[in-house]
Amino acid sequence: MATAKTGSQSGQNWNPNLGAAELSSLIGTLGKIEQQMPYLVGLSRGERRKLPKVGPLTRSFVADAVTTAQANPGLLPRSIDISSLRSRADTLDRLGEVRRAVSQFLEKVDDTEVLLASEVYAAARTVYAVMKTPAAVPGLKDRQDRLAQRFARKKGSRKAEEPLAVKPVE
Known part of the structure; x- marks a missing residue:
């Protein structure tokens, strides 16, 4: 993997090029990753709001509770499968690692x-x-007019953005 770069990457050494074949391959790879995780779900905003918020403190509470349950299986009702609970807690931790890696990758995509x-x-x-x-x-008047729309002032707006000034060649 390429090393992280900081600041402007403009210049001869930075020439990003994402061709159609590479894009297709990347999208396919993302699909394969999703297939490896068939348990992923998509929640609506309303569904998310109804669920309890689970931050770092709550995760620590969960880890302590699962460890306590494993050490004291007689405390819990038989309807709670401790090995399944441990497996789900471990999966939660691993999903956090996946999310962090994906977030770092997405941040690089966004920055690029x-x-x-x-x-x-x-x-x-x-x-x-x-x-x-x-x-x-x-003969480029039509194109010039179309490009000029980007800098046109709209009613109620402040000053329109000015394009770069270029001195005419003499």
């Missing part, structure tokens, strides 16, 4: 998307600025 979008947007603004110069290729 933000940086790449910023770089592409800066280049697009330069294209637009060049199109507004007298040296621009004739």
Whole structure:
């Protein structure tokens, strides 16, 4: 895996390229991971709200209770399967590890998307600025007008965003 990079990755050494075949492979791999976890569920917001919140303190309570139950099986009603309870608690811990790894990965995907979008947007603004110069290729007025909509002021809005200024070539 590539090492984490900080700051702007612009330049010759950073050239992200996600082709259609690679995208398909990545999506397929995510599908395979999901197949390995057939017990995953999707909850609605309402369903989530109805469930008790389980943070670090509650998880510690759960771990202590499960350990106590294992050490004292006679305390519990027979309807509670202690080995199943232990298995579920262990699965909960392991899911936490998976969630942390996926969160770190998703953060890198998000950061890469933000940086790449910023770089592409800066280049697009330069294209637009060049199109507004007298040296621009004739016949691109329709495209220039379409691009200009991005910087048009809307009623009730403050100052529209200004594109990069480019000096005409003399």
